[in-house]
Amino acid sequence: MPLNREPNIADPDGFYQELIESQRELSDQQADMLSAKLVLILANHVGDREVLREAIALARANTLAHAAAAQ
Amino acid sequence: MSKSYTYPEFPYRQSDAQREGRVERHPLVVIGAGPIGLSVALDCAQRGIPVLLLDDNNTVSVGSRAVCYAKRPLEIWDRLGVAAPLVDKGVRWHVGKVFLEDELIYRFDLLPEGGHKMPAMINLQQYYVEQTLVDACEAHPQITIGWKHKLVALAQQADHAQLTVQTPDGRYQLLADWVIACDGANSDTRRMVGANFTGQFFEDRFLIADVVLKAPPQPAQGAQRLGSEPERWFWFDPPFHRGQSVLLHKQCDDVWRIDFQLGRDADPEAEKRPERVIPRIQAMLGPELPFELEWVSVYQFACRRIDNFRYGRVIFAGDAAHQVSPFGARGANTGIQDVDNLGWKLKLVLDGSAPEALIDSFHEERAFAADDNLLNSTRSTDFISPKSPASLRLRNAVLELASDQPFARPLINSGRLSTPTPYLHSSLNTPDEEPFSGPMKPGTNCADAPLRRRGRKVWLLDLLNAVQGPAGGFTLLVFGPRLANPVVSAGGVKARVLSVSDEIEDAEGLLAQRYDAKPGTVYLIRPDQHVAARWRGFDTARIQAALRRCTATH
Numbered sequence: 300m301p302l303n304r305e306p307n308i309a310d311p312d313g314f315y316q317e318l319i320e321s322q323r324e325l326s327d328q329q330a331d332m333l334s335a336k337l338v339l340i341l342a343n344h345v346g347d348r349e350v351l352r353e354a355i356a357l358a359r360a361n362t363l364a365h366a367a368a369a370q
Numbered sequence: 371m372s373k374s375y376t377y378p379e380f381p382y383r384q385s386d387a388q389r390e391g392r393v394e395r396h397p398l399v400v401i402g403a404g405p406i407g408l409s410v411a412l413d414c415a416q417r418g419i420p421v422l423l424l425d426d427n428n429t430v431s432v433g434s435r436a437v438c439y440a441k442r443p444l445e446i447w448d449r450l451g452v453a454a455p456l457v458d459k460g461v462r463w464h465v466g467k468v469f470l471e472d473e474l475i476y477r478f479d480l481l482p483e484g485g486h487k488m489p490a491m492i493n494l495q496q497y498y499v500e501q502t503l504v505d506a507c508e509a510h511p512q513i514t515i516g517w518k519h520k521l522v523a524l525a526q527q528a529d530h531a532q533l534t535v536q537t538p539d540g541r542y543q544l545l546a547d548w549v550i551a552c553d554g555a556n557s558d559t560r561r562m563v564g565a566n567f568t569g570q571f572f573e574d575r576f577l578i579a580d581v582v583l584k585a586p587p588q589p590a591q592g593a594q595r596l597g598s599e600p601e602r603w604f605w606f607d608p609p610f611h612r613g614q615s616v617l618l619h620k621q622c623d624d625v626w627r628i629d630f631q632l633g634r635d636a637d638p639e640a641e642k643r644p645e646r647v648i649p650r651i652q653a654m655l656g657p658e659l660p661f662e663l664e665w666v667s668v669y670q671f672a673c674r675r676i677d678n679f680r681y682g683r684v685i686f687a688g689d690a691a692h693q694v695s696p697f698g699a700r701g702a703n704t705g706i707q708d709v710d711n712l713g714w715k716l717k718l719v720l721d722g723s724a725p726e727a728l729i730d731s732f733h734e735e736r737a738f739a740a741d742d743n744l745l746n747s748t749r750s751t752d753f754i755s756p757k758s759p760a761s762l763r764l765r766n767a768v769l770e771l772a773s774d775q776p777f778a779r780p781l782i783n784s785g786r787l788s789t790p791t792p793y794l795h796s797s798l799n800t801p802d803e804e805p806f807s808g809p810m811k812p813g814t815n816c817a818d819a820p821l822r823r824r825g826r827k828v829w830l831l832d833l834l835n836a837v838q839g840p841a842g843g844f845t846l847l848v849f850g851p852r853l854a855n856p857v858v859s860a861g862g863v864k865a866r867v868l869s870v871s872d873e874i875e876d877a878e879g880l881l882a883q884r885y886d887a888k889p890g891t892v893y894l895i896r897p898d899q900h901v902a903a904r905w906r907g908f909d910t911a912r913i914q915a916a917l918r919r920c921t922a923t924h
Contacts, residue, residue: 335767343777 302353373582373662374623375497380428380504382518388535388542396422397720399533399546401521401559404431405496406688406705407552408503412450413713414550415512416840419720422544423513424535426520430500433665434580437493437621438602438699441481442790442815443706444488449835449899452506453488456499460492461620466602468784471609475772476779480787485880486818487829491787493600493621495580496702524549524562526682548716549684552705555672557690563681569674570748572695574755575638576671577630579647580664581655582623595654596626604784606769610653615754615784617697625664628654629696631755638668671695673748675740679733687712692740694747697754697785704743707790708736714842714897723862724921731798731922735813739791746786753783790815793900800894800903800916808886816899819881823874830881834899837868842897844917848908849887858910860917865894896920 308314322330342351387394398414400407403425411421439460447453468476481490507513522541523534530545551559560567583596595610597603600620608616614631621627630650632641640646647666655661675692679685688705712732718724756762771778793799793813800812810817819830837845844865846858856867868874876882885893885904894903894916903916918924 331763332767332770335764336771339764339767339771339778339781340775 300347300350302350302357304357373664374625375495377429377432377497378501378504380515380517382428382538383516384537384539385514385516385542387544388537388539391542393543393545395530395545395547396420397547398422398716399424399531399544399549401549401551402553402557402688402690403427403500403504403507403515403517404552404554404688405436405499405503405702406690406709407550408500408507409447409450409706410550410552410687410709410712411507411513411515412452412503412510413709414716415507415510416450417713417717417842419512419713419717421513422516422546423507424516424519424521426518428517430504431496433578433667434495434497434621434625434627436496436499436699436702437619437627438703438787439492439494439499440699440703440788441486441488441490442788443703444492445815445818445831445899446706446710448488448831450506452502455502456494457489457492459498459622460494461600461622462489462492463600463602463620464490465599466604466784466787468782469603469605469608470769470773471605471607473773475769476782476784485820485878487831488818491699493619493627495621495623495625498622499702521553521559521562524559524684526563526684529683531683547683547720550712550716551684551686551690552688553690555689555693557686559684560676560686560690563684565681565686566677567674567693568677569672569693569744571672572670572751572755573634574670575632575634575636575641576669576696577632577636577641577647577650578665578667578669579628579630579651580621580666581626581628581651582662582664583626584660584662596620602787606784608654611650616654617784632668636668641668642666671751673744673751675737675744679736680729685712685716685729685732687736691736692744694743695751697750698743698747698787699785700743700747700788703788704739707739708732710898711736717842718863718921721862724923727922731796735793735796735798738793738795742791743788750783750785754785798896798902798920798922800912800919802904804906806886806904808884810885810893810901810904812901812903814901816895816901817884819876819884820878821870821874821881822877828874831899833868833874834895837866838897844897844902844920845895846908846913847885847893847895849882849885849891850889853908858913858917860914861921861923863917863921863923865913865917894920 398419398421400411400423403423411423415421444453464480466478467474518538520536522536525532530547531549533544534541553559603618605616617629619627672693676686679691687708694700715728719728756765768778768781772782796813821828834845846865846867848867848869851871852869853867858865870876890907892905892908896902902920
């Protein structure tokens, strides 16, 4: 099964609010640690190495493209 | 320096050739009398090749250095007849524990199944290993050791190499049909042939301290950080060494190996001084526990390998061919497996029973294994010693999650311990034509199994050695009654039959289980106890074809 790139989250505003809320009263360092843990928790849930590889590649390509555009 | 061990001094003897000014030609010269050079000398000599072994020094390894020896190298040393004293002397262990601060977060067991003659792992100081191997080599009539013989120049000819050797009596020349260079990570021989040795360097510095405890540790003295059973203990960020990792191993003679990560900015000279080392150990073990420092070393490491294991008549093995980080005990262990792979090939080529192409399969198979080791070693290093703050954050996220979330524990990499790399894609393998299940695919080293011969317990690997004899050869492991013709030949290469039936009995059924064997199943086993081919029935023509393939005789 390829990486699902279609919108897939019911109530996107509610989800995003929960994500932001999870960082409440955390330092930047703690929030970064939380994000790292979230990646690991969700990666383990997905499990499928092909899907994970595609997701990692997408995140990296998107980051590099935006970094290049900003210069 | 050492409190628990007296270093032997081996006598220098001038060779007759040097004294008389003769240029002698040798079938095989081995450079370097470390664990790999000594083992390859022993292996080749037992196969009937006269060996001249040269070493620029005259004693064994200074300091304990390589301390962990895994099951497969022990099996190889058992074939060479030297494993028993090592296993008797060594400290057996199979459990590893990983701590975050002082909390146990992960535990592994190296030997989840029984029915193997050799233990999963022993810890033994390298000087004991070398001394045992030196004794065996000195006792072997086919081996001459030249202590204080330093190779200073090497020139290659079409069918031999010319060596210039420096001794206390000056320089002399000798010729060698083949040279095996086992002169370590800083191999001079490698520079002489102009080989590339490239890879990744790591900036972190580590401190090794070998500590002799004078009395049994008491828990009140910090002994909870030593353990009652010999186990591998690894700490991330312990309270006694904040922000870094620490590794602990027990060796024999009450010597404990403690490995402190120091970071990138540590001053290697300052960190070696006892006034710096002793407080680190006291912080770990408590100020009351009496100990002596036996050996201290500060090191950095690299993960790299030679571009080709063979340059003309010069073959590279051990650290001269590949260098790994210490996490995972992959250095000496993989070097001994180089030895296992090379001896029988060299013997067949020297006898004219196989073409030189068989020597090239040494590079094919052992470079493949080296790359696998390098990959594992680099991955462990990236986890233990993250290269950037972002990598450090991910690593710490794994550790923090793992303390109460079991799913994260398999991600913890404190060094995956050495296991053999099967040569699954080797050109010497004959691919399966019939269905088999289980791990014993062509290119895999033979799993041991307990058997009974006339009611007495024997081991498969011992039987393979006995069938092959000290010179070594191929074996046909046949599941079923004994055959009228117990030998199959192809060219100058023979395979002798070992039948598992009434005389040799698979009483526990473990052999059949491990090899997915049914009545009639046949395994063709190489002289280094690796599977070359397997079938569901005995077919002489197919066995001969597999023998030719496995000796690069097409």
